[in-house]
Amino acid sequence: MLCALSDVNAENVTLPPRQEVSERVDRLMKALPTLTEEKRKQTISELYEVWASKTPGESEAIMYFGYAMTINSDGTRSFSPRPDRNAVLSKAIPVLISAIDDSQGMNTNNKAWWILINLQSNCPPPKREVWEAWWRDTGSKQFTPTISPSK
Numbered sequence: 001m002l003c004a005l006s007d008v009n010a011e012n013v014t015l016p017p018r019q020e021v022s023e024r025v026d027r028l029m030k031a032l033p034t035l036t037e038e039k040r041k042q043t044i045s046e047l048y049e050v051w052a053s054k055t056p057g058e059s060e061a062i063m064y065f066g067y068a069m070t071i072n073s074d075g076t077r078s079f080s081p082r083p084d085r086n087a088v089l090s091k092a093i094p095v096l097i098s099a100i101d102d103s104q105g106m107n108t109n110n111k112a113w114w115i116l117i118n119l120q121s122n123c124p125p126p127k128r129e130v131w132e133a134w135w136r137d138t139g140s141k142q143f144t145p146t147i148s149p150s151k
Contacts, residue, residue: 017061025050025061026088033091044099048111051118062118065089066143079121087145089119097135100128 017025028043028050035043051062066089067079096112096119104110105126113126120139124130 017057017064021050021058021061022064025065029065029088029092032095040095040099044096044111044115047115051114052108062115066119067121081142083146086143089143090140090145093119093139093143094135097128097131100126100131102127102129 025047028047032040032043047062051059053059063079066082066085068082070078070080072078093116096116099112100116101110101112104113106113108114110126113131116131117123120142122134122138124134
């Protein structure tokens with residue numbers, strides 16, 4: 001599910017991830033803006049490992065961090081933003097954008113880009129400048145904090 005979060009066929013999406021995986025993603029996302037550059041790289045790698053996991057339901061933990069899932073009457077699942085996460089995302093997303101490596105393209109080494117495209121419903125290419133424009137024009141408004149993050 002690379003960039004289309006709107007309506008998804010029920011067979012294509014697993015149930016939400018286990019609580020411990022969700023808690024790990026939550027902890028990593030909250031820590032990301034406060035870390036040194038080296039620790040940020042490590043944290044981004046850890047988030048990417050969750051996204052790339054082959055364990056059923058784990059990879060969705062990144063998507064579920066920013067979006068809640070609703071099962072519709074027709075069997076599809078819809079995703080809607082989780083405003084309670086905006087305080088965290090408003091700080092974590094710019095850090096992830098700054099970590100995009102333009103030279104890596106869609107390569108799996110471009111871990112920050114893969115995390116970003118799973119955190120929100122848009123799919124800009126893996127170019128830092130494009131993501132900075134998205135954040136300035138759209139993302140910062142989409143993820144405006146409405147509730148303070150819990151510590």
